[in-house]
Amino acid sequence: MLQFNETQLEQAFVELFKAEGYDYVYGESISRDTRDVILYDDLRLYLRKKYETDHITEDEISRAIARLETSDGGGVYAENVEALRLLQEGFSLKRTNPKLPHLHIYPIDYTEFWKNNLFKFVNQFAIDGEHHRIPDGIVFVNGLPLVVLEFKNAIKQDTTIENAFKQLTVRYRRDIPKLFRYNAFVVISDGVNNKVGSLFAPYEFFYGWHKVEATDSILDGAFDTMFTMMRGLFRKERLLDVLHNFIYLPDTPKDEDKIVCRYPQYFATTQLFNNILKHSRLNPDGDGKGGTYFGATGCGKSYTMLFLARQLMRSKKLSSPTIVLITDRTDLDDQLSKSFLNATKFIGDKTIVQVESREKLKEHLEKRTAGGVYLTTIQKFEESTGLLSNRANIICISDEAHRSQAGLGQKTTITENGVKHHYGFAKYLRDSLPNA
16 A cells, blocks of 8 residues: 655645646745735736726736625634635625726636636745644635645554644644634545545534435545545546535624535535436426435435535526425424524525415515525415425425325325315415425
8 A cells, every 4th residue: 555754745745636637836935025925926816817808907917806805804714704704795895986887706616617717726835823833735826725625644552633633723723813814614635534524613513525426326445535635626627617606604703713624525415406407397398397316314404405406406407496495394494494504694685584384485485486494384285285386496405305205196085074175285385386
């Protein structure tokens, strides 16, 4: 089996990033103030290229950078939330010429990732803060440090990747907090073990990335996860997709909550989303069959639903859909409602409602032609029958569907009072929302 010391492992990652098309720069070769964590030349170059047709001025570029750096304080977590929202959603910039409309600045180009973005992997990038620290590796996109990697030696008995975790989450966080303002996630690796997680997550929540594509077999042998992580997560468009759509920050965090997707959540979301686009009844030949996802207990299905809701709401092809989220138990409805009601910024819609009855759902659907997220239980569709809405831009997401989405056919029961005909929940749902 291959054996890496930390220097060799670092060099292996250099080669893997180069293979993914990243520019490689040795940190000590960059002329800069070591108190800075941004590669300003890259950021300026990106903004010039991206907004060239808008005739962005150097003054406007300077003010855009100042906006990215301006902080309301509050510590590492608060600053990270503030900066990530700017990276995910962009921000409005007042033009130097008052006759021009405001310019919406996206620090990352998510639409044409290959055209304007600048990807770099830098090792031995010295930073001076409370103490002098030198992270093993940093991924920069447009000069912004998005990912920090820390390596350890797999053959040292007294060193594990948990030591890398502590290096990042304790020492670096304490000594060079500016590095983590723009951080999407961190990586800990000894070559054999490779895990990804939020800077604010406990060690047990760090997770390997075991697939390159959704249909691949899971690989978890020695060094396999180093390659699957690099090809499956750090492919340029994949990294930007995760940054843009798969890092959930609650509206009002209870603690330092920041959810970075795991690979099963990523692939489940993207496959469901693409299948919904294909089968939507907004298409001439759409049959409304969005697909089924089987997830084990504890796999984070509620977060998968949040990631999917964000994708659906932001899809131009779906005409700003209305989402009806259905469970089969009141406690599940309450649980999901708490998550979704605290995710208005992430989903991109302020109208998220836990519906009390079928009639209330009908009222909500009649008042709007697009948007909104409504949470309810499947039992409410039995309260009465008839049409709730015939819109095609309604998407139903049913939790625990194996228990509730059966019974389209008629069932006959013989009782003391005679013959009784009835249907399962699925029939009433489809009759209520026939084009969803």
